[in-house]
Amino acid sequence: MSSARKLFTFDGKFRMHRAGYLDSPTMAYETWGTLNSNRDNAVLIFSGLSPSAHAASSDEDMSPGWWEEMIGSGLPIDTDRFFVICVNSLGSCFGSTGPASVNPKTGERYRLTFPVLTLEDVADAALLVTKHLGVECLHTVIGCSMGGMSGLAFCVRHPEAVERFVSISSAARSLPFSIAVRSLQREMIRSDPKWQKGNYEPGDPPITGQRLARKLGMITYRSAEEWAGRFGRERSTDPSRIDGQFVAEFSVEAYLENHANKFSGAFDPNCYLYLSHASDLFDLAEYGGSLKSGFKRLKIEQALVIGVRTDILFPLDQQRELAQGIASVCSNTRLAELDCIRGHDSFLVDMDAFRPVICEYFESCCN
Amino acid sequence: MSSARKLFTFDGKFRMHRAGYLDSPTMAYETWGTLNSNRDNAVLIFSGLSPSAHAASSDEDMSPGWWEEMIGSGLPIDTDRFFVICVNSLGSCFGSTGPASVNPKTGERYRLTFPVLTLEDVADAALLVTKHLGVECLHTVIGCSMGGMSGLAFCVRHPEAVERFVSISSAARSLPFSIAVRSLQREMIRSDPKWQKGNYEPGDPPITGQRLARKLGMITYRSAEEWAGRFGRERSTDPSRIDGQFVAEFSVEAYLENHANKFSGAFDPNCYLYLSHASDLFDLAEYGGSLKSGFKRLKIEQALVIGVRTDILFPLDQQRELAQGIASVCSNTRLAELDCIRGHDSFLVDMDAFRPVICEYFESCCN
Numbered sequence: 001m002s003s004a005r006k007l008f009t010f011d012g013k014f015r016m017h018r019a020g021y022l023d024s025p026t027m028a029y030e031t032w033g034t035l036n037s038n039r040d041n042a043v044l045i046f047s048g049l050s051p052s053a054h055a056a057s058s059d060e061d062m063s064p065g066w067w068e069e070m071i072g073s074g075l076p077i078d079t080d081r082f083f084v085i086c087v088n089s090l091g092s093c094f095g096s097t098g099p100a101s102v103n104p105k106t107g108e109r110y111r112l113t114f115p116v117l118t119l120e121d122v123a124d125a126a127l128l129v130t131k132h133l134g135v136e137c138l139h140t141v142i143g144c145s146m147g148g149m150s151g152l153a154f155c156v157r158h159p160e161a162v163e164r165f166v167s168i169s170s171a172a173r174s175l176p177f178s179i180a181v182r183s184l185q186r187e188m189i190r191s192d193p194k195w196q197k198g199n200y201e202p203g204d205p206p207i208t209g210q211r212l213a214r215k216l217g218m219i220t221y222r223s224a225e226e227w228a229g230r231f232g233r234e235r236s237t238d239p240s241r242i243d244g245q246f247v248a249e250f251s252v253e254a255y256l257e258n259h260a261n262k263f264s265g266a267f268d269p270n271c272y273l274y275l276s277h278a279s280d281l282f283d284l285a286e287y288g289g290s291l292k293s294g295f296k297r298l299k300i301e302q303a304l305v306i307g308v309r310t311d312i313l314f315p316l317d318q319q320r321e322l323a324q325g326i327a328s329v330c331s332n333t334r335l336a337e338l339d340c341i342r343g344h345d346s347f348l349v350d351m352d353a354f355r356p357v358i359c360e361y362f363e364s365c366c367n
Numbered sequence: 368m369s370s371a372r373k374l375f376t377f378d379g380k381f382r383m384h385r386a387g388y389l390d391s392p393t394m395a396y397e398t399w400g401t402l403n404s405n406r407d408n409a410v411l412i413f414s415g416l417s418p419s420a421h422a423a424s425s426d427e428d429m430s431p432g433w434w435e436e437m438i439g440s441g442l443p444i445d446t447d448r449f450f451v452i453c454v455n456s457l458g459s460c461f462g463s464t465g466p467a468s469v470n471p472k473t474g475e476r477y478r479l480t481f482p483v484l485t486l487e488d489v490a491d492a493a494l495l496v497t498k499h500l501g502v503e504c505l506h507t508v509i510g511c512s513m514g515g516m517s518g519l520a521f522c523v524r525h526p527e528a529v530e531r532f533v534s535i536s537s538a539a540r541s542l543p544f545s546i547a548v549r550s551l552q553r554e555m556i557r558s559d560p561k562w563q564k565g566n567y568e569p570g571d572p573p574i575t576g577q578r579l580a581r582k583l584g585m586i587t588y589r590s591a592e593e594w595a596g597r598f599g600r601e602r603s604t605d606p607s608r609i610d611g612q613f614v615a616e617f618s619v620e621a622y623l624e625n626h627a628n629k630f631s632g633a634f635d636p637n638c639y640l641y642l643s644h645a646s647d648l649f650d651l652a653e654y655g656g657s658l659k660s661g662f663k664r665l666k667i668e669q670a671l672v673i674g675v676r677t678d679i680l681f682p683l684d685q686q687r688e689l690a691q692g693i694a695s696v697c698s699n700t701r702l703a704e705l706d707c708i709r710g711h712d713s714f715l716v717d718m719d720a721f722r723p724v725i726c727e728y729f730e731s732c733c734n
Binding site: 173174175176177178179180187188191192193208209212215218219223224230231233248250256280283312315 | 544545559575579585590597617647650679
């Protein structure tokens with residue numbers, strides 16, 4: 001399969017937000033549509049923790065992207081109108097430099113020698129890409145889940161480079177429930193003897209820890225309400241997959257098993273640890289000492305905050321906090337509370353609910 | 368320290384609900400107060416998954432019990448008035464026969480040769496104890512969490528042996544969210560190489576898996592709301608406890624660490640697997656093919672169902688389902704929806720909310 005992925009290598013030292021630097025990091029990205037002559041139709045998308053830059057298919061890569069129904073000709077993020085950029089987060093493992101990359105200085109993989117990663121670094125690295133593409137100021141930054149915090153970091157740190165912001169199922173900072181969940185996911189990976197303090201061989205990763213972490217992810221990404229309706233107490237048709245007496249006898253267990261198997265080989269465990277930890281660290285209040293002072297640094301002219309009633313990872317309270325904070329400095333801010341039953345993941349799977357809200361947002365930008 | 372624990376060994380074969388039997392199982396229990404001459408003042412308490420029969424202190428054992436503030440002279444479950452019995456669940460490891468016990472037939476621990484455990488077995492074994500104590504009909508059966516389902520099994524299977532039922536943060540059946548959580552907890556234990564398919568040495572249990580499972584337990588036993596107020600983004604005072612770069616830097620992580628360390632040595636992992644699985648299996652609808660037919664088997668004259676708004680493991684929806692079902696056959700049924708912020712565990716830690724509801728219940732029984 002051909003790839004639409006492009007690579008940009010920054011020539012120099014990339015200073016990390018907390019401490020340390022990267023030598024000439026590479027960023028992977030994809031684009032759709034065309035930058036207009038005014039260079040004012042660019043939309044930058046920050047993904048959640050695990051996706052690559054392949055948000056949608058294109059002539060160069062026909063495989064469906066992670067937001068296939070959202071980006072394209074005539075779709076809510078309309079590539080006939082916008083030049084859409086999606087960057088693989090710094091620290092990830094789909095082309096951008098991360099813990100699984102080789103350190104050019106040593107010829108060895110970074111592994112745990114990679115400096116502490118923050119979403120500020122993810123934001124700053126994306127700015128390098130947009131500048132490289134000739135975009136001085138983005139029409140809109142959109143961020144989903146962890147990407148919403150990356151996007152917020154982008155807007156706060158580079159107010160001159162963005163006019164509008166769309167946050168989807170994200171927050172102004174991580175709170176203890178989601179920190180606890182992610183902390184436990186990381187501990188599951190580290191507790192797998194195969195992790196070997198980060199020095200596993202790429203072909204022999206801590207797959208058991210990754211599977212457990214993914215299952216906990218799924219439990220927090222969806223909702224009890226969805227599962228009650230979808231699975232109820234239905235029994236699995238293939239209950240003998242796990243050895244011993246305690247088999248996966250319920251459909252919900254088989255569902256988790258399938259999802260964990262799909263994901264576990266596909267993501268580098270050290271990259272996961274770094275990005276997960278970066279999500280815990282993000283706190284808009286670090287800009288000036290309070291959320292209020294953080295919001296004051298925004299210079300956007302329009303914002304949309306979307307949240308979902310059944311999201312337990314980034315609950316509605318946090319959506320309201322975020323929307324109110326942005327509204328305090330940007331009157332053209334809308335909060336959309338969606339009544340989806342599929343929890344945090346709704347933005348990936350409940351297009352009927354998200355499509356009209358995103359469409360309406362981009363239509364309102366014309367006026 | 369002296370013990371108030373008494374043991375009763377059933378002389379014969381105890382037939383298990385699903386299949387198989389136990390030879391002369393032993394049940395551990397404690398009692399408080401005195402059985403009156405009419406033998407109509409006995410209250411039976413079913414605990415959650417992990418506690419022992421030591422629900423409260425007494426002259427024989429002064430150490431505080433797991434429901435110390437609820438049971439005693441002048442307390443909501445008043446031992447001046449009632450003869451209170453708490454049984455260690457069959458399958459547990461605090462005196463009652465379970466997977467960690469020695470099979471008298473083989474001289475070896477049962478481990479995974481223990482038959483499939485159900486909450487029906489827990490209920491039936493408790494009945495043996497109450498009969499042994501000379502109680503023909505209980506004034507009230509009270510069950511907390513998993514114990515609420517054990518109690519419901521008791522009421523459905525032995526309607527002649529109980530007059531009233533109090534369910535606390537429980538349900539008529541397990542739904543997929545809680546099944547998924549418990550299934551993952553069990554997988555964490557089984558995934559620990561030290562589990563050795565159940566054949567670990569008692570002195571060298573799968574402590575890592577147990578710690579992970581306990582942390583997931585805590586995440587689902589409390590609430591995001593409580594933690595946001597209690598911990599916020601406060602940093603740990605002792606952030607270097609976990610090796611590697613990813614240390615427990617937030618207070619909520621240190622809190623989970625402390626709880627996991629306290630619990631993990633104290634409970635036998637195989638017993639945990641069996642009791643956790645028994646919770647998944649329970650479904651009142653198995654009595655006659657529907658919840659409705661299950662409820663129809665109840666012959667109680669009064670019931671109280673207590674639930675907590677922030678409980679994600681046994682949410683309010685399930686409390687309403689349970690209360691409505693019982694009310695369909697017992698008009699004297701009350702549902703108390705409590706606005707506690709401490710989630711599923713509120714019945715253990717939010718006495719100010721639970722005390723008046725339990726007091727009012729027992730007062731209403733006088734009339």
